[in-house]
Amino acid sequence: MADTPSTSGRTRSNVLTRVRSRLGRRSDVTALDVDQRMLRVVQVATGKTPGSTRVKRVEVIPVPVKEFDLANPRKVGEWIARQLKSLHISPSTVVMAARRGEAVLKELSLPHLKDAGEMASMVHMRAARELPFSEKDAVIDFTVTKVPTKKELQSAKKESIPATPDTKAHVVVAAVRRETVNHYQAIAEAAGLTLTGLALRPLASFRALKACVPEINGDAVALISVRRHEVDVDILIDGRLVFSRELSVNLEEPEDVTEAAGQDCITQAAKEIIRCLHSYEGSEAFKPLEHLYVAGGTGLEDNLLDIIRSQADIDCKRMPPPTGVRLPKERETDATRTLTALGLALGFVDERGLAVNFLAPKRPVLRRNQGRAKWLLSVVILQALFVFLFGARSKLAEEYEVKLSGASGLISAYSILAKREKDIGRWTRKNADSIRSWHGANRHWLEHVAFLSSVIPQCDQIYLLKINMRSAKTAVISFQVQVRDSDVLHSFEKKLRDLGYIVKPVSFTPTNDKYGYKFRATFDLTLPGRFPLDLLRHLDTNAPPARLPDDIHADDLSGILGQKGTQHG
Numbered sequence: 001m002a003d004t005p006s007t008s009g010r011t012r013s014n015v016l017t018r019v020r021s022r023l024g025r026r027s028d029v030t031a032l033d034v035d036q037r038m039l040r041v042v043q044v045a046t047g048k049t050p051g052s053t054r055v056k057r058v059e060v061i062p063v064p065v066k067e068f069d070l071a072n073p074r075k076v077g078e079w080i081a082r083q084l085k086s087l088h089i090s091p092s093t094v095v096m097a098a099r100r101g102e103a104v105l106k107e108l109s110l111p112h113l114k115d116a117g118e119m120a121s122m123v124h125m126r127a128a129r130e131l132p133f134s135e136k137d138a139v140i141d142f143t144v145t146k147v148p149t150k151k152e153l154q155s156a157k158k159e160s161i162p163a164t165p166d167t168k169a170h171v172v173v174a175a176v177r178r179e180t181v182n183h184y185q186a187i188a189e190a191a192g193l194t195l196t197g198l199a200l201r202p203l204a205s206f207r208a209l210k211a212c213v214p215e216i217n218g219d220a221v222a223l224i225s226v227r228r229h230e231v232d233v234d235i236l237i238d239g240r241l242v243f244s245r246e247l248s249v250n251l252e253e254p255e256d257v258t259e260a261a262g263q264d265c266i267t268q269a270a271k272e273i274i275r276c277l278h279s280y281e282g283s284e285a286f287k288p289l290e291h292l293y294v295a296g297g298t299g300l301e302d303n304l305l306d307i308i309r310s311q312a313d314i315d316c317k318r319m320p321p322p323t324g325v326r327l328p329k330e331r332e333t334d335a336t337r338t339l340t341a342l343g344l345a346l347g348f349v350d351e352r353g354l355a356v357n358f359l360a361p362k363r364p365v366l367r368r369n370q371g372r373a374k375w376l377l378s379v380v381i382l383q384a385l386f387v388f389l390f391g392a393r394s395k396l397a398e399e400y401e402v403k404l405s406g407a408s409g410l411i412s413a414y415s416i417l418a419k420r421e422k423d424i425g426r427w428t429r430k431n432a433d434s435i436r437s438w439h440g441a442n443r444h445w446l447e448h449v450a451f452l453s454s455v456i457p458q459c460d461q462i463y464l465l466k467i468n469m470r471s472a473k474t475a476v477i478s479f480q481v482q483v484r485d486s487d488v489l490h491s492f493e494k495k496l497r498d499l500g501y502i503v504k505p506v507s508f509t510p511t512n513d514k515y516g517y518k519f520r521a522t523f524d525l526t527l528p529g530r531f532p533l534d535l536l537r538h539l540d541t542n543a544p545p546a547r548l549p550d551d552i553h554a555d556d557l558s559g560i561l562g563q564k565g566t567q568h569g
Contacts, residue, residue: 041058044345058328095354097199120362139361170240196359199344200356277289321335464481477525478522508520
């Protein structure tokens with residue numbers, strides 16, 4: 001999927017998502033990640049060529065302790081607007097991410113469907129049963145993290161075994177309340193921004209993991225994202241998000257509390273993390289973890305790492321700086337503190353866009369009953385036809401009665417006949433004028449047609465499709481032919497020029513008909529003022545084809561009668 005190193009790129013995105021993704025990849029994308037302690041801003045620039053992603057800005061801004069309430073979107077948005085203005089950042093495309101605690105996450109195994117609309121219908125039907133709130137108040141989106149291969153489907157079909165997880169598609173479904181989406185949109189609106197995408201933090205974190213450690217695509221990996229007031233524990237297996245939890249903690253600043261109290265907070269947070277890992281061991285998707293990465297910018301990550309390493313037999317490491325993208329100079333440290341925002345921006349500019357976008361979720365396609373619609377349409381058309389016929393019959397009957405009633409009807413009938421007679425006279429005069437102008441132009445059209453028929457090659461090389469003649473200031477003969485090959489076409493054109501015709505450049509197109517003639521050409525011949533029409537000279541130009549031996553015209557009738565007489569004699 002776009003936010004995780006998985007195979008979900010095969011999921012069919014709708015046209016709107018692809019267009020938005022293409023437009024977004026050619027401009028700057030700004031990702032905002034705000035919590036109770038920090039505002040993290042990452043701006044990514046992309047070009048028209050693939051692989052030209054570059055991180056332009058990485059900013060970490062502390063949130064004021066007083067007069068800052070995340071539950072008040074207007075104040076949060078106004079504060080963000082002031083910070084962006086001070087940093088001289090004017091974002092056009094803005095993306096944000098909802099917290100893990102604000103969403104419901106569920107992995108489903110469903111039959112793989114190529115149609116995205118049908119897949120969305122099936123996901124919505126399954127997700128509606130497990131939502132803790134009403135489906136009307138929910139915004140549901142999903143991403144396909146794994147699909148069965150053709151080999152797996154064929155082997156399962158041959159063995160005729162029931163559907164197993166290997167023959168089904170793995171789908172991660174995410175749902176949030178509609179008021180959560182409205183909350184983030186209100187923040188962006190108060191900041192004077194237009195929110196383009198709303199993703200999920202766990203998926204954005206794993207997109208950042210792909211940029212930091214790209215070689216662990218097929219491993220079982222745990223990612224611990226540490227913040228002062230919350231810790232996210234996410235587990236990825238073969239590119240699939242199989243486990244995700246948000247822990248509420250209170251990691252106070254070291255200078256605000258005693259060293260012993262601070263260590264107790266760290267120890268308690270580590271215990272909660274270990275408890276989450278034990279919960280994962282009891283899940284159906286359990287697979288021994290191969291790597292564990294701790295990410296964050298609180299300064300307590302090393303202490304947490306030591307405690308987890310001492311209690312779990314896992315390869316535990318700090319999240320390294322991103323190596324898959326270009327970073328601004330001297331910003332590597334800030335980049336490790338803004339991994340969620342970095343993954344959010346990179347996921348948006350990926351080829352397939354965000355894996356989960358609550359502002360543009362994948363929606364079920366309404367399938368209309370085409371048979372019923374056609375049946376209803378035919379009934380309506382039939383009724384309209386009956387109404388029209390009866391109405392026309394009534395109108396004709398009324399008109400006939402009026403015509404037969406008294407002198408008014410006779411006068412009306414007479415006027416109609418007179419009008420028809422007048423129209424016939426006008427038509428006759430028009431045709432007479434046309435014939436007179438044809439004869440007066442003295443173009444000798446019939447002679448030219450006969451002359452052209454004497455110089456045109458045989459029908460086994462070329463045949464006439466249509467011919468047209470028009471006379472204005474100059475006489476023009478236009479005709480279209482089908483030619484067997486280009487040599488015949490060029491020789492015929494040269495022959496017409498040699499005869500004295502003014503030939504416009506011939507337009508031809510390769511059009512192979514059922515008889516094997518490969519070209520169709522259009523000739524426009526302009527007749528000169530004086531043109532010798534010597535038919536006798538060209539009568540022998542095109543010799544007739546040889547006749548068959550048994551043709552009655554080959555040796556004349558007398559020859560055949562003579563042969564018959566010899567046989568009987």
